[in-house]
Ligand SMILES: Cc1ncc(COP(=O)(O)OP(=O)(O)O)c(N)n1
Protein backbone atom coordinates (compact mmCIF):
# COMPACT_ATOMS: atom_id res chain seq x y z
CA UNK A 1 0.00 0.00 0.00
CA UNK A 2 1.35 3.34 -1.11
CA UNK A 3 1.29 6.23 1.36
CA UNK A 4 2.60 8.87 -1.02
CA UNK A 5 2.12 12.29 0.62
CA UNK A 6 1.73 13.84 -2.86
CA UNK A 7 -1.19 11.54 -3.65
CA UNK A 8 -3.00 10.75 -0.39
CA UNK A 9 -6.38 10.20 -2.09
CA UNK A 10 -8.40 7.01 -1.60
CA UNK A 11 -11.85 7.55 -3.13
CA UNK A 12 -11.98 9.33 -6.47
CA UNK A 13 -15.32 10.35 -7.95
CA UNK A 14 -15.40 10.63 -11.75
CA UNK A 15 -18.47 12.52 -12.92
CA UNK A 16 -21.01 11.76 -15.59
CA UNK A 17 -24.18 13.82 -15.29
CA UNK A 18 -26.19 11.05 -17.00
CA UNK A 19 -25.32 8.71 -14.15
CA UNK A 20 -27.04 11.08 -11.69
CA UNK A 21 -30.35 9.86 -13.17
CA UNK A 22 -31.99 13.29 -13.42
CA UNK A 23 -31.01 14.47 -9.93
CA UNK A 24 -29.15 17.75 -9.45
CA UNK A 25 -25.51 17.18 -10.45
CA UNK A 26 -23.98 19.48 -7.85
CA UNK A 27 -26.11 18.10 -5.01
CA UNK A 28 -25.15 14.54 -5.93
CA UNK A 29 -21.44 15.39 -6.04
CA UNK A 30 -21.68 17.28 -2.74
CA UNK A 31 -23.37 14.28 -1.10
CA UNK A 32 -20.59 12.02 -2.40
CA UNK A 33 -17.96 14.32 -0.90
CA UNK A 34 -19.79 14.32 2.44
CA UNK A 35 -19.76 10.52 2.25
CA UNK A 36 -15.97 10.29 1.86
CA UNK A 37 -14.88 11.15 -1.69
CA UNK A 38 -11.54 12.97 -1.44
CA UNK A 39 -10.77 13.64 -5.13
CA UNK A 40 -13.12 14.50 -8.03
CA UNK A 41 -12.64 14.40 -11.78
CA UNK A 42 -15.06 16.28 -14.02
CA UNK A 43 -15.70 14.04 -17.04
CA UNK A 44 -18.60 15.29 -19.11
CA UNK A 45 -17.91 14.08 -22.62
CA UNK A 46 -21.01 15.56 -24.25
CA UNK A 47 -20.61 19.22 -23.30
CA UNK A 48 -19.34 22.00 -25.55
CA UNK A 49 -16.04 23.57 -24.50
CA UNK A 50 -17.84 26.65 -23.10
CA UNK A 51 -20.36 24.59 -21.13
CA UNK A 52 -17.60 22.30 -19.85
CA UNK A 53 -15.62 25.30 -18.62
CA UNK A 54 -18.67 26.82 -16.94
CA UNK A 55 -19.51 23.57 -15.18
CA UNK A 56 -15.89 23.06 -14.14
CA UNK A 57 -15.71 26.54 -12.61
CA UNK A 58 -18.92 25.96 -10.68
CA UNK A 59 -17.78 22.56 -9.47
CA UNK A 60 -14.43 23.98 -8.37
CA UNK A 61 -16.20 26.59 -6.28
CA UNK A 62 -18.22 23.86 -4.58
CA UNK A 63 -15.25 21.55 -4.00
CA UNK A 64 -13.07 24.38 -2.68
CA UNK A 65 -15.44 24.60 0.29
CA UNK A 66 -14.49 21.02 1.18
CA UNK A 67 -10.82 21.33 0.18
CA UNK A 68 -11.33 18.51 -2.31
CA UNK A 69 -9.15 18.88 -5.43
CA UNK A 70 -10.69 18.86 -8.90
CA UNK A 71 -9.10 17.08 -11.86
CA UNK A 72 -10.30 17.83 -15.40
CA UNK A 73 -10.75 15.03 -17.93
CA UNK A 74 -8.99 15.43 -21.29
CA UNK A 75 -9.18 19.21 -21.79
CA UNK A 76 -5.97 21.11 -21.03
CA UNK A 77 -7.49 24.52 -21.81
CA UNK A 78 -10.35 24.01 -19.37
CA UNK A 79 -7.98 22.62 -16.74
CA UNK A 80 -5.77 25.71 -17.00
CA UNK A 81 -8.57 28.25 -17.21
CA UNK A 82 -10.26 26.80 -14.13
CA UNK A 83 -6.97 26.53 -12.20
CA UNK A 84 -7.88 22.94 -11.55
CA UNK A 85 -5.62 20.75 -9.44
CA UNK A 86 -4.79 18.59 -12.44
CA UNK A 87 -5.80 16.69 -15.53
CA UNK A 88 -6.43 13.07 -16.51
CA UNK A 89 -5.48 11.88 -19.99
CA UNK A 90 -5.61 8.63 -21.88
CA UNK A 91 -3.90 7.29 -24.95
CA UNK A 92 -5.90 9.35 -27.45
CA UNK A 93 -5.56 12.67 -25.63
CA UNK A 94 -3.02 15.46 -25.26
CA UNK A 95 0.11 13.65 -24.13
CA UNK A 96 1.61 13.96 -20.66
CA UNK A 97 4.74 15.46 -22.30
CA UNK A 98 2.67 18.21 -23.92
CA UNK A 99 0.90 18.84 -20.62
CA UNK A 100 4.14 19.10 -18.65
CA UNK A 101 5.53 21.49 -21.30
CA UNK A 102 2.44 23.70 -21.45
CA UNK A 103 1.20 23.75 -17.85
CA UNK A 104 3.70 24.37 -15.10
CA UNK A 105 0.88 24.53 -12.54
CA UNK A 106 -0.33 20.99 -13.12
CA UNK A 107 -0.40 19.43 -9.67
CA UNK A 108 -1.91 16.04 -10.51
CA UNK A 109 -1.35 14.39 -13.88
CA UNK A 110 -3.19 11.10 -14.33
CA UNK A 111 -2.66 8.64 -17.15
CA UNK A 112 -4.79 5.65 -18.21
CA UNK A 113 -2.85 2.42 -18.58
CA UNK A 114 -4.67 0.09 -20.96
CA UNK A 115 -1.90 -2.36 -21.72
CA UNK A 116 1.25 -3.38 -19.86
CA UNK A 117 3.60 -2.26 -22.67
CA UNK A 118 2.44 1.34 -22.07
CA UNK A 119 4.35 1.29 -18.77
CA UNK A 120 7.52 1.86 -20.81
CA UNK A 121 6.15 5.03 -22.46
CA UNK A 122 7.15 8.50 -21.26
CA UNK A 123 3.40 8.97 -20.70
CA UNK A 124 3.47 6.60 -17.74
CA UNK A 125 6.78 7.91 -16.48
CA UNK A 126 5.56 11.53 -16.45
CA UNK A 127 2.28 10.78 -14.71
CA UNK A 128 1.65 11.36 -11.00
CA UNK A 129 -0.69 8.38 -10.89
CA UNK A 130 -1.47 5.48 -13.16
CA UNK A 131 -5.09 4.44 -13.65
CA UNK A 132 -5.67 0.78 -14.46
CA UNK A 133 -8.39 1.26 -17.01
CA UNK A 134 -10.62 -0.65 -16.64
CA UNK A 135 -10.11 -3.09 -13.78
CA UNK A 136 -13.49 -4.60 -14.66
CA UNK A 137 -15.46 -4.04 -17.88
CA UNK A 138 -18.21 -1.49 -17.38
CA UNK A 139 -21.19 -0.18 -19.33
CA UNK A 140 -20.14 3.36 -18.33
CA UNK A 141 -17.18 3.24 -20.75
CA UNK A 142 -17.25 0.65 -23.50
CA UNK A 143 -14.36 1.75 -25.74
CA UNK A 144 -11.84 -0.15 -23.64
CA UNK A 145 -9.28 -2.82 -24.52
CA UNK A 146 -8.74 -5.28 -21.68
CA UNK A 147 -9.90 -5.86 -18.12
CA UNK A 148 -6.99 -5.80 -15.68
CA UNK A 149 -8.76 -7.86 -13.03
CA UNK A 150 -7.27 -8.39 -9.58
CA UNK A 151 -4.37 -10.28 -11.07
CA UNK A 152 -3.49 -7.30 -13.31
CA UNK A 153 -3.62 -4.94 -10.35
CA UNK A 154 -1.17 -7.15 -8.41
CA UNK A 155 1.14 -7.50 -11.40
CA UNK A 156 1.37 -3.75 -12.09
CA UNK A 157 1.74 -3.13 -8.33
CA UNK A 158 4.80 -5.34 -8.34
CA UNK A 159 6.30 -3.35 -11.25
CA UNK A 160 5.83 0.28 -10.19
CA UNK A 161 5.86 2.35 -7.02
CA UNK A 162 3.65 5.16 -8.38
CA UNK A 163 0.15 5.62 -6.98
CA UNK A 164 -2.24 3.18 -8.67
CA UNK A 165 -5.88 4.05 -9.26
CA UNK A 166 -8.38 1.30 -10.10
CA UNK A 167 -11.38 2.24 -12.25
CA UNK A 168 -14.17 0.26 -13.86
CA UNK A 169 -17.23 -1.17 -12.12
CA UNK A 170 -15.75 -0.45 -8.69
CA UNK A 171 -18.28 -0.82 -5.87
CA UNK A 172 -18.49 -1.66 -2.16
CA UNK A 173 -18.34 -5.40 -2.89
CA UNK A 174 -15.07 -5.39 -4.82
CA UNK A 175 -13.36 -2.40 -3.15
CA UNK A 176 -11.48 -4.32 -0.45
CA UNK A 177 -10.14 -6.87 -2.94
CA UNK A 178 -8.82 -4.13 -5.21
CA UNK A 179 -7.01 -2.46 -2.31
CA UNK A 180 -5.60 -5.80 -1.13
CA UNK A 181 -4.37 -6.42 -4.68
CA UNK A 182 -2.43 -3.15 -4.54
CA UNK A 183 -4.66 -0.25 -5.60
CA UNK A 184 -4.02 2.95 -3.64
CA UNK A 185 -7.17 4.73 -4.73
CA UNK A 186 -10.49 3.63 -6.22
CA UNK A 187 -12.24 5.69 -8.90
CA UNK A 188 -16.00 5.39 -9.19
CA UNK A 189 -18.76 6.70 -11.45
CA UNK A 190 -22.04 4.79 -11.28
CA UNK A 191 -21.80 3.00 -7.92
CA UNK A 192 -21.91 6.45 -6.31
CA UNK A 193 -23.65 8.77 -8.79
CA UNK A 194 -26.49 6.36 -9.58
CA UNK A 195 -26.97 5.08 -6.03
CA UNK A 196 -30.28 5.88 -4.32
CA UNK A 197 -28.22 7.53 -1.54
CA UNK A 198 -24.89 8.77 -2.99
CA UNK A 199 -23.51 9.84 0.40
CA UNK A 200 -24.15 6.39 1.89
CA UNK A 201 -22.72 4.69 -1.22
CA UNK A 202 -19.52 6.74 -0.94
CA UNK A 203 -19.33 6.04 2.79
CA UNK A 204 -19.72 2.28 2.25
CA UNK A 205 -16.94 2.17 -0.38
CA UNK A 206 -14.70 4.38 1.74
CA UNK A 207 -15.21 2.11 4.75
CA UNK A 208 -14.25 -0.93 2.69
CA UNK A 209 -11.10 0.86 1.51
CA UNK A 210 -10.09 1.91 5.02
CA UNK A 211 -10.66 -1.59 6.40
CA UNK A 212 -8.50 -3.11 3.66
CA UNK A 213 -5.55 -0.68 4.03
C1 LIG B 1 -9.22 7.93 -13.10
C2 LIG B 1 -9.48 7.70 -14.53
N1 LIG B 1 -9.01 6.59 -15.11
C3 LIG B 1 -9.22 6.34 -16.41
C4 LIG B 1 -9.92 7.24 -17.17
C5 LIG B 1 -10.14 7.01 -18.64
O1 LIG B 1 -9.43 7.99 -19.41
P1 LIG B 1 -9.35 7.84 -21.00
O2 LIG B 1 -8.72 6.54 -21.30
O3 LIG B 1 -8.74 9.06 -21.55
O4 LIG B 1 -10.87 7.79 -21.42
P2 LIG B 1 -11.94 8.95 -21.27
O5 LIG B 1 -12.21 9.17 -19.82
O6 LIG B 1 -11.39 10.19 -21.90
O7 LIG B 1 -13.14 8.43 -21.98
C6 LIG B 1 -10.39 8.40 -16.55
N2 LIG B 1 -11.08 9.34 -17.21
N3 LIG B 1 -10.15 8.61 -15.23
Ligand SMILES: Cc1ncsc1CCOP(=O)(O)O
Nearest residue numbers: 134138140141168169189190
Ligand atom coordinates in the same frame (compact mmCIF):
# COMPACT_ATOMS: atom_id res chain seq x y z
C1 LIG C 1 -13.95 6.68 -17.12
C2 LIG C 1 -13.60 5.24 -17.09
N1 LIG C 1 -12.38 4.82 -17.48
C3 LIG C 1 -12.22 3.51 -17.39
S1 LIG C 1 -13.61 2.75 -16.84
C4 LIG C 1 -14.41 4.23 -16.70
C5 LIG C 1 -15.80 4.36 -16.22
C6 LIG C 1 -16.03 3.79 -14.85
O1 LIG C 1 -17.38 3.89 -14.55
P1 LIG C 1 -18.11 2.96 -13.48
O2 LIG C 1 -17.55 3.31 -12.15
O3 LIG C 1 -19.56 3.37 -13.61
O4 LIG C 1 -17.91 1.55 -13.89
Ligand SMILES: [Mg+2]
Nearest residue numbers: 074089090093
Ligand atom coordinates in the same frame (compact mmCIF):
# COMPACT_ATOMS: atom_id res chain seq x y z
MG1 LIG D 1 -9.43 10.78 -22.19
